[in-house]
Amino acid sequence: MQILLIEDDQTTSDYVRQGFTEAGHVCDVLFDGSDGLFQATREHYDVIIADRMLPGLDGLSMIKALRAAGKKTPVIFLTSIGGVDDRVEGLEAGGDDYLVKPFSFSELAARVAALSRRPALVHEETVLKIQDLEMDLVRHQVSRAGQVIDLQPREFKLLEVLMRAKGRVVTRTMIIEKVWGFHFDPQTSVIETHISRLRSKIDKPFETQLLQTVRNAGYSIQIPG
Structure with a gap:
């Protein structure tokens, strides 16, 4: 070995x-x-x-x-x-x-x-894509419609969590655990603040809004339909 x-x-x-x-x-x-x-x-x-x-x-x-x-x-x-x-x-x-x-x-x-002795892991995606929104995990770069978007580290991680869910709803608790850690205070408005900043960068300049708020449930990145 x-x-x-x-x-x-x-x-x-x-x-x-x-x-x-x-x-x-x-x-x-x-x-x-x-x-x-x-x-x-x-x-x-x-x-x-x-x-x-x-x-x-x-x-x-x-x-x-x-x-x-x-x-x-x-x-x-x-x-x-x-x-x-x-x-x-x-x-x-x-x-x-x-x-x-x-x-x-x-x-x-x-x-x-x-x-x-563990079997080899299946190939993990290094590029996440939903419609024209693309995240390159190796280059640590996000773009939409070919336009590079500058994200802060927490914003990048938040977007990664949402994109990995592939359109499924991600709850506040899941976001807290995956982005900020298990002992972060869920009563603060930090999630809403970061969602707002993320939306202004990946959605506001574009015609189609991908970042969806699901009332009383959480958030998701998906193509409106």
């Missing part, structure tokens, strides 16, 4: 590499998130093990960029950041598993073996 370990702690990286080497696997080690991203996109690995706190590029950003580039290599986060929200954040960033330090090598090896 070919394993890529991205871990800036020398003691931990030596320990993990020795364990996998003794088990007959190849374990390449890098200490920087930027280097890890470059290596992971250039070479084939069966599993990637990554810390979250890395120099150059943090683990979450690295895995998000890896997924945006279309790489489906299984990833396990190996980190000291172990809260429930942290685990959820890691999995939502594109991680497949999450192991908190201190850890036993036998458990890490078992989890890596399990990930390597």
Whole structure:
């Protein structure tokens, strides 16, 4: 098995590499998130093990960029950041598993073996499109009728959530969880504010209005009919 370990702690990286080497696997080690991203996109690995706190590029950003580039290599986060929200954040960033330090090598090896046996994931869309509205997830760019639209990060994420729903209604609770996080106060008007800003950018300059408010339910991006 070919394993890529991205871990800036020398003691931990030596320990993990020795364990996998003794088990007959190849374990390449890098200490920087930027280097890890470059290596992971250039070479084939069966599993990637990554810390979250890395120099150059943090683990979450690295895995998000890896997924945006279309790489489906299984990833396990190996980190000291172990809260429930942290685990959820890691999995939502594109991680497949999450192991908190201190850890036993036998458990890490078992989890890596399990990930390597998973069937390959189906191809995930990198371009979302509804009518003439298009979102390129790799280039992080939104356009409508060929006109590039400048969105703030939260606006981009909100639009992504709505477009992935493919015309289905997305409730306020779903938006809160996916865009702001589980513990955000749902009583604030932040959703309405961002919806209004998003509508002014993707709908107002155009003839067809795609962003729909569904009374007492939520919002959706769909072609009026």
